[in-house]
Amino acid sequence: MRMLITRPEPDAQATRERLAALEIEAEIAPLMTRQTLGANVPRPEGFAALALTSTNALRALEDLGALDGLRGIPVFAVGDRTAHEARKLGFAQVTAADGTLDSLATSIALARLEGPVLYPAGRHLSGDLAGALAPHGLMVITVPVYEMVAETRLPDPVRPGLIAGRYGAVLLYSRRTAEIFTTLVADLIAPRERPNLPVICLSENVAQPLLGAHFTRVVLADHPSEEAMLAVTLAFAREQTGS
Missing domain, CATH: 3.40.50.10090 (Rossmann fold)
Structure with a gap:
């Protein structure tokens, strides 16, 4: 299962490496610099x-x-x-x-x-x-x-991946990142398709803009921390893959 990490660098790469240690592949698309x-x-x-x-x-x-x-x-x-x-x-x-x-x-x-x-x-x-x-x-x-x-466009390699449903989930760490994400995918993912894309969020506050944009398959971390995000991502990946 491949995840999409949206947080800024250098944190995005650090999260990618920690997910790799858990045998979870991920791509990076920082939405802010x-x-x-x-x-x-x-x-x-x-x-x-x-x-x-x-x-x-x-x-x-x-x-x-x-x-x-x-x-x-x-x-x-x-x-x-x-x-x-x-x-x-x-x-x-x-x-x-x-x-x-x-x-x-x-x-x-x-x-x-x-x-x-x-x-x-x-x-x-x-x-x-x-x-x-x-x-x-x-x-x-x-x-x-x-x-x-805020970035004004998703990276070119990521855009077709979102359209094709290549990502098992998108990781979102801040409300502003969630708001930017909903704006940048508005022309890529039709509202009727958005419930099919899981979004893993740091907190309910982060998730609110996503719910308003019809991304209703929301997974919340138990605690607003990187450790909790990694834990819920691992649990989600295992549940989806049956491993």
């Missing part, structure tokens, strides 16, 4: 913590040469994977939330910080961390450091 913005990252003095909702923020900070000054600040990461990447880059005080923005906000609120939180983020925010922490008396300074630019 990260671009680092020319941001002015504030000096670390005065900030009580750094909030991270994506490894892309870490990559952008590295591109901007801003990591050295920030490594002494406690980090609150949205999940284990982002926390792992932060530790690899030299952050010593790292707390991982449970994979959602709500759990990140709760983790930060429970820390009872004395000072504002620096939030290097993407230009397109999927949630309002500042709004979530305001009732707790915490100020969040949001600095857009990267932008995920």
